[in-house]
Amino acid sequence: MAEADVAVEVESFLHGAKIIEAAIRTGADAIHPGYGFLSENAAFARDVLAAGLIWIGPDPDAIEAMGDKIRAKKLVAAAGVPVLEGGSFPLLIKAAAGGGGRGMRVVTEAEELEPALAAAEAEARSAFGDGTVFTEPYLPLxxxxxxxxxxxxxxxxxxxxxxxxxxxxxxxxxxxxxxxxxxxxxxxxxxxxxxxxxxxxxxxxxxxxxxxxxxxxxxxxxxxxxxxxxxxxxxxxxxxxxxxxxxxxxxxxxxxxxxxxxxxxxxxxxxxxxxxxxxxxxxxxxxxxxxxxxxxxxxxxxxxxxxxxxxxxxxxxxxxxxxxxxxxxxxxxxxxxxxxxxxxxxxxxxxxxxxxxxxxxxxxxxxxxxxxxxxxxxxxTSADRDHPVRKAALAAAVGSAVRTAVSGRVQSRIPAAWRNVPSQERVRTYRCGDAEYPVTYTSRGGRLESSWLPGVSVLGIDGDRVVLDDHGVRESYRVTVVDGGVDVDGPDGSYDLRTVPVFTDPAANLAAGSLLASMPGLVVAVHVESGQRVAAGDPVMVLEAMKMQQTLTAPADGMVASLSVEVGRQVAAGDVLAVIDSAASAVPSTSSVPPASTVPSASTVPPADPSSSRS
Missing domain, CATH: 3.30.470.20 (ATP-grasp fold, B domain)
Structure with missing residues (x-):
C-alpha cells in the first residue's frame, strides 16, 4: 500500500463484493486477484466480469473445472495425462475444492482412516465451503x-x-x-x-x-x-x-x-x-x-x-x-x-x-x-549450532558493558566491568530460545577479557563492533542494545538475545500444571470445563494463527483447576490458559507423563479459517 497512488480499505481481501465496489469507485477497469483464495474463485471471476470489469485471469469455466480436484483428474486423464489411482496404504486425503495444504491428511493404517476423513472434511468445509474429500496413494519419496x-x-x-x-x-x-x-x-x-x-x-x-x-x-x-x-x-x-x-x-x-x-x-x-x-x-x-x-x-x-x-x-x-x-x-x-x-x-x-x-x-x-x-x-535445527550462539552472547555482553560505561551519567570514567572486588567476574545472562547463557567477563588494564568460552577471546570493541578471536579466526559482530536485550549480527547469522534479570519477579512463578499458549493466536475451541477430570494427552483447547492450528493437550492426569480463556479470546505466547491439578487426579494412566510444569505438546494441523493467502 505504501507504493499505491490510491488505496481503499476493505475488511478482508476475501470480501469480493467490497473489492469490486472499490474498483468501480476508484475508476479501475480491471482486477488482478493476486495469488490468494480469490484468484481461484470462479464465482468472484464471474462477478468481476458482470460488473463490467476486466478479469486478469483464466476463464471462470476453466477455474471451476480445475478447482474441483476430482473433476480435474477426470478431465486431464481424458486428455492422456497420467493420474494417481488406487486405494492402498499409505493414503493421502485431499480436499476436492482447494489446496495449499488445507484439509490434507496422511493415513498409514486402516484404523486411522475414519477419524482422518472426518477431520479433513470438517477442515475443507470450513476453508472452502465444500467438505468433499478424496484419497489417492501417498508417495512420500x-x-x-x-x-x-x-x-x-x-x-x-x-x-x-x-x-x-x-x-x-x-x-x-x-x-x-x-x-x-x-x-x-x-x-x-x-x-x-x-x-x-x-x-x-x-x-x-x-x-x-x-x-x-x-x-x-x-x-x-x-x-x-x-x-x-x-x-x-x-x-x-x-x-x-x-x-x-x-x-x-x-x-x-x-x-x-x-x-x-x-x-x-x-x-x-x-x-x-x-x-x-x-x-x-x-x-x-x-x-x-x-x-x-x-x-x-x-x-x-x-x-x-x-x-x-x-x-x-x-x-x-x-x-x-x-x-x-x-x-x-x-x-x-x-x-x-x-x-x-x-x-x-x-x-x-x-x-x-x-x-x-x-x-x-x-x-x-x-x-x-x-x-x-x-x-x-x-x-x-540441532543444538550443534550452540557455539555460534555462545559467541554472539559473548559479543553482546562485552559490547553492552562498554556501551553502558560510555553512556553512564554517573561515574562514567570508571572502566567497563570494573568491580570493587576484582577477584569476582561480572555476569550477564542472556536467553536465546529455551537456552540461557551466563556470560562472565572482567576488566584487566582497561581491556575486557573473558574465559567463559574456551578458545574464544575478545580482540577489540569499537562502537557497536565487537571483534572476537575463535581459535585464531577473527570475527566481527555488530551489537545493538534494544529494550530488554541485545541484537547481534555476526558471521553465523543474526541472534535476538533477551536479558535475564538478576532478580526474578515472584509473580512470574507459574503454578504447577499450568497450560501455556505455545504461540500467539486466537482460541477457536475449548474442549473442557473447570472441574472436569482429564487424562494426559486429552485435548484441552485449540489455538489458531496464520496458516495453522495447534491442539493443546493436558500435560498430566488431573482436574481442570482453572480455565482462563474462552472461544474468541486473543492470547500471547506464554499466557497461562488453564491449570491442571495433578494432585486431584483420579484418571488411571498407563503411560508416563511429562512434568506438570512443562509446556504441553501440540499437534499441528492447517487452520479452519480461510483468512490467509495460498501457498
Missing part, C-alpha cells in the same frame, strides 16, 4: 515438480519451463528452483507435454501452473493452479519473462508469439516465514525491529520492513528471496551468502533453517523429495 504455462485467447499455449518444489513443510513449499534439477530429457519432455495437454483441455488463458509428482520415471498429475504461483520469480529469472506483465497483456487481448524464450542459468527461491521450526513451525508475531537483506545479488519480494507489525490473521510468509546464477551451484552460493548476511530481528523466523537447507549435502546434490525436510529437520 516422490518429487514435486510443476510446469509453468501461459495461454492466450487464440488458444496458443506456451510451456514456460519447470520448477522443483519438493522441500516442503506441512505440504507447503519452502524452497523452489528452476529448472528442476536432475531430470532426464525424456522426463522433462513428458512433463511439458502433459502440462500442455492439461492446459489445452480447458482452453487455458493467462498464467497457470500444472503440478505433478515424479516418482523415478513415473509421472502423476496432482492439480492445476489457475493463478500466478508464489514461486513464479524463479521462472522469470531464468526466462527473462515478466509473468505479471504477460497476465495483463493477455487480459488486454495480446497474443503470444511462436515460442517462449529458452531458460538460461538457474534460479533458487526460499520463503522467509515468521515461524519457529524447532517448535513444530509455530507461527510468530510481533514488531520487526530490523529487516535488512542485501539486494545487490538477490531479488527480494517482501511484504514487511523494519517497524512492521506481524499479526495472526494472514499467512506467515514475510518475504521471498531469489538468486539467479549461471548454474545451480552459483545460484545456491549467492542465495546462501545473502541469507548469511541478512539482519532480521524482532521475532523468530525460519532464516536459520533456510541457511541449513542450502548447506545440506543432499540438497546440494539435488537429491530432493517431499519427505526430505521431515528426515533432515532434526539435523537442520
Amino acid at each position: 516422490a518429487r514435486h515438480i510443476e510446469v509453468q504455462v501461459l495461454g492466450d485467447a487464440a488458444g496458443r499455449i506456451w510451456v514456460v519451463g519447470d520448477r522443483d518444489c519438493s522441500v516442503q513443510r506441512r505440504h507447503q513449499k519452502i524452497v523452489e528452483e528452476a529448472p528442476a534439477p536432475g531430470l532426464s530429457g525424456e522426463t522433462r519432455a513428458a512433463l511439458h507435454r502433459h502440462a500442455r495437454n492439461a492446459a489445452e483441455a480447458v482452453r487455458y488463458r493467462g498464467a497457470g501452473t500444472v503440478e505433478f509428482l515424479v516418482d523415478g520415471d513415473r509421472i502423476f498429475f496432482l492439480e492445476m493452479n489457475t493463478r500466478l504461483q508464489v514461486e513464479h520469480p524463479v521462472t522469470e529469472a531464468v526466462t527473462g519473462l515478466d509473468l505479471v506483465a504477460w497476465q495483463l497483456a493477455i487480459a488486454e487481448g495480446r497474443e503470444l508469439g511462436d515460442a517462449p524464450p529458452e531458460p538460461s542459468g538457474h534460479a533458487v527461491e526460499v520463503r522467509l516465514y515468521a515461524e519457529d521450526p524447532a517448535r513444530d513451525f509455530a507461527p510468530q508475531t510481533g514488531r520487526i525491529r530490523a529487516f535488512t537483506i542485501d539486494t545487490s545479488c538477490v531479488r527480494v519480494d517482501a511484504g514487511v520492513a523494519a517497524g512492521s507489525q506481524v499479526g495472526i490473521r494472514y499467512d506467515a510468509m514475510l518475504a521471498k528471496i531469489i538468486a539467479h546464477g549461471p548454474d545451480r551451484n552459483a545460484a545456491i552460493r549467492l542465495l546462501g551468502d545473502a541469507l548469511r548476511r541478512a539482519e532480521i530481528h524482532g521475532l523468530t523466523t525460519n532464516l536459520g533453517l533456510l541457511r541449513a537447507i542450502l548447506r545440506d549435502d543432499d540438497f546440494l546434490a539435488g537429491r530432493v523429495d517431499t519427505a526430505l525436510l521431515d528426515r533432515r529437520l532434526a539435523a537442520w
